[in-house]
Amino acid sequence: MATHVEQVMGLPVSLDLRDEGDFTGAVADAFRWLREVDARFSPFRSGSEVCRYDRGETTELSADLDEVLGLCAYYEDLSGGAFSARLPGRGLDPCAVVKGWAVQRAADRLHAAGARRFCLNAGGDVVTAGEPEPGRPWRVGIRHPEQPEAVCAVVASRDGAVATSAAYERGTHVLDGRTGLPATGLLSVTVVAEDLTHADALATAAFALGADGIAWAAEQPGCDVLIVDAQRRVHRSPGLALACPECPQCTR
Amino acid sequence: MNKTIFVVALSIAGFVAVWRFDPTPATSSTTATSAPQVSTAPSTSAGSGAVTTQGSAESTEFGTVQVQVSFSGSRITDVTLVQQPDSGRGVDAIPLLREEALQAQSADIDTVSGATQTSESYIKSLQAALDAKGS
Numbered sequence: 001m002a003t004h005v006e007q008v009m010g011l012p013v014s015l016d017l018r019d020e021g022d023f024t025g026a027v028a029d030a031f032r033w034l035r036e037v038d039a040r041f042s043p044f045r046s047g048s049e050v051c052r053y054d055r056g057e058t059t060e061l062s063a064d065l066d067e068v069l070g071l072c073a074y075y076e077d078l079s080g081g082a083f084s085a086r087l088p089g090r091g092l093d094p095c096a097v098v099k100g101w102a103v104q105r106a107a108d109r110l111h112a113a114g115a116r117r118f119c120l121n122a123g124g125d126v127v128t129a130g131e132p133e134p135g136r137p138w139r140v141g142i143r144h145p146e147q148p149e150a151v152c153a154v155v156a157s158r159d160g161a162v163a164t165s166a167a168y169e170r171g172t173h174v175l176d177g178r179t180g181l182p183a184t185g186l187l188s189v190t191v192v193a194e195d196l197t198h199a200d201a202l203a204t205a206a207f208a209l210g211a212d213g214i215a216w217a218a219e220q221p222g223c224d225v226l227i228v229d230a231q232r233r234v235h236r237s238p239g240l241a242l243a244c245p246e247c248p249q250c251t252r
Numbered sequence: 253m254n255k256t257i258f259v260v261a262l263s264i265a266g267f268v269a270v271w272r273f274d275p276t277p278a279t280s281s282t283t284a285t286s287a288p289q290v291s292t293a294p295s296t297s298a299g300s301g302a303v304t305t306q307g308s309a310e311s312t313e314f315g316t317v318q319v320q321v322s323f324s325g326s327r328i329t330d331v332t333l334v335q336q337p338d339s340g341r342g343v344d345a346i347p348l349l350r351e352e353a354l355q356a357q358s359a360d361i362d363t364v365s366g367a368t369q370t371s372e373s374y375i376k377s378l379q380a381a382l383d384a385k386g387s
Contacts, residue, residue, distance in 0.1 A: 005383050012374040014383045016362065099368075121379060124366040132362055141378070143366030149378060154361055166367035190365060244302065 002027055008034040009042075009099065011123030017110070018117040018132050026113030030106040030120075037102040041068065043093045054092040071097045075201045076177065079216070083205035084177030100163060100200025103127060107196070124164055127196045128157040139243045145187040145228050152234070153190075153226055156243035161196035165189045165207035176208045185210025186229055192240060193223040 004027055005014040013034060017023055040049040040062075049065055052058050061069070072085035072094050085094045099122065107120050107127040117130035119138050128138040140162045141151035155162055165174060166188035174183045189206045193199035202223055206213030214235050217225045224237035364379045374380050 003383065007371055010370075012369060012371055012379075014363075014379065016383075119363050121363050121365075123369040123374075124364065124379075125368070126363055126365050128363075138363065139361045141361035141364045143364055143378075148373070148376065151361065151364065151378070155365070162365040164365045164367055169367040169369055169373060188367065 004031070006031055009038045009102070009122070011099075013103075013120070013122045015110075015121075016119045016132070017115055018130075019115050021114075023110070023113065023115055026110055026115060029113070030109050033106050033109060034102060034122075037098065037105075040064070041094065041098045041102070043091055043095065050092055050094060068094050068097055068101060071101060071197065071201065075205055078220075079177075079205035079209060081177045082183075082208040082213075083201065087175055087177060088180060096204045097197070097201055099123075100125060100161075100196045100198075103200075104161065104196040124169075125196060125200050126157075126162045128161070129159055131158060137241075137243065142190050142226060143188075152228065153236075154243040155190075155192055155226070156241040157192065160192060160194055161199040162190065162192050163196060163199035163203040164191075165200075165203040167207075174204060174207050176210065183208045183210050184230070186213060186227060187232065188228045189213060189217065190226040191217065191223050192225070199223065 001020070002017045002023055003015065004017075005012060007013070008031065013031070015027060015030070017027065039045065041064075042048045043050055043054075045051065049058070049062060053061070053065060069085075075083045075097065076085065083096065085096065086092060103120060103122040103125060104127060107118075107129065110118060110120070111129060115129065117132065119129075119132070120127045124143070126140055128140065132138055137156040137158050140155045140157050142153045142155060142162075142164060144150035144152040145166055145168055166186075167174065167182075167184070168188070175181065176183045186207055189203045191199045191203040191206070193202065202217060202220055206217035206225070206227070209216050211229065214225075214227050214229065217223070217227065218235070218237060224240040226234065226236040226240060228234055361382070363382060364377070366377075366379075369377065369379070
């Protein structure tokens with residue numbers, strides 16, 4: 001059992017690990033990886049791999065950067081250009097893919113070290129593994145888009161990931177790659193998927209798509225969505241595993 | 253319990269009235285992105301203390317409206333739209349009711365998913381409280 005909170009990649013990252021035994025080394029390794037990602041992939045650090053590649057100072061791609069650029073291209077294509085790592089007039093910014101990918105990799109490292117019951121939360125994007133207590137899933141509250149102290153739903157998750165994209169924390173920072181303008185059509189988009197790379201990229205892309213993102217996200221295979229639109233209507237996939245807030249064991 | 257259901261039923265009737273009263277014209281009807289099922293008769297299903305009540309499907313000029321309310325004991329645990337019209341002045345009301353229903357119970361969770369948090373907002377957040385509590 002261990003809990004750990006650390007500021008990495010500009011985010012509070014917290015880990016709640018329920019496995020018996022000593023996972024000190026595995027936890028340190030997972031956080032070391034996240035700090036490494038910050039140093040290598042931040043578009044805000046002029047010496048990062050991403051910035052050097054963008055300036056043409058290096059032509060040899062590392063396997064990791066190659067993978068990240070491949071993911072950027074994949075989601076840009078999938079979203080018809082709404083999701084883009086290269087907006088006009090700006091440098092290469094793969095942040096929208098890097099966070100989910102890096103945190104999923106950190107979770108994979110914990111899993112490879114033998115951890116089976118944990119919850120890793122990176123600034124609101126969550127990877128869960130196993131069960132916190134035998135017989136019940138992790139209960140992931142989805143923050144209410146307008147009330148910081150409230151949740152608007154509770155999702156049940158075992159091995160999986162939950163990502164939310166919205167404008168309430170950092171203003172209208174998500175731009176629609178099709179127009180270059182801030183995305184304002186939705187209040188929040190939550191995507192539940194098998195891994196955080198997919199969940200985070202889909203949530204960001206759907207948010208960038210605005211109102212078009214509701215149907216788009218609902219059609220993507222391998223995910224479930226909970227979307228609050230600008231009129232405060234809640235749209236959710238029929239398959240979304242919601243937990244009843246009243247009964248700890250319950251997943252309806 | 254029965255009293256609560258009665259009050260909720262009255263609220264539902266109120267919402268339907270709001271829809272009916274909407275003066276703006278609407279061209280489309282039905283479709284519900286969130287509709288898990290469609291049934292036309294009022295029904296109630298019970299099991300292990302949890303009760304789900306489905307209101308009757310009400311036809312309005314803007315489409316069909318039907319809500320489902322879940323109870324655990326006498327407390328509302330969820331309110332969902334089984335069928336809803338595409339537009340109309342009343343559509344905000346039910347998601348808001350649903351959110352209110354969950355607000356007071358937010359402590360019974362392990363973690364919170366939300367938009368990317370800065371460290372300043374983290375300190376004030378529900379997630380920080382959960383982390384501080386430990387496991």
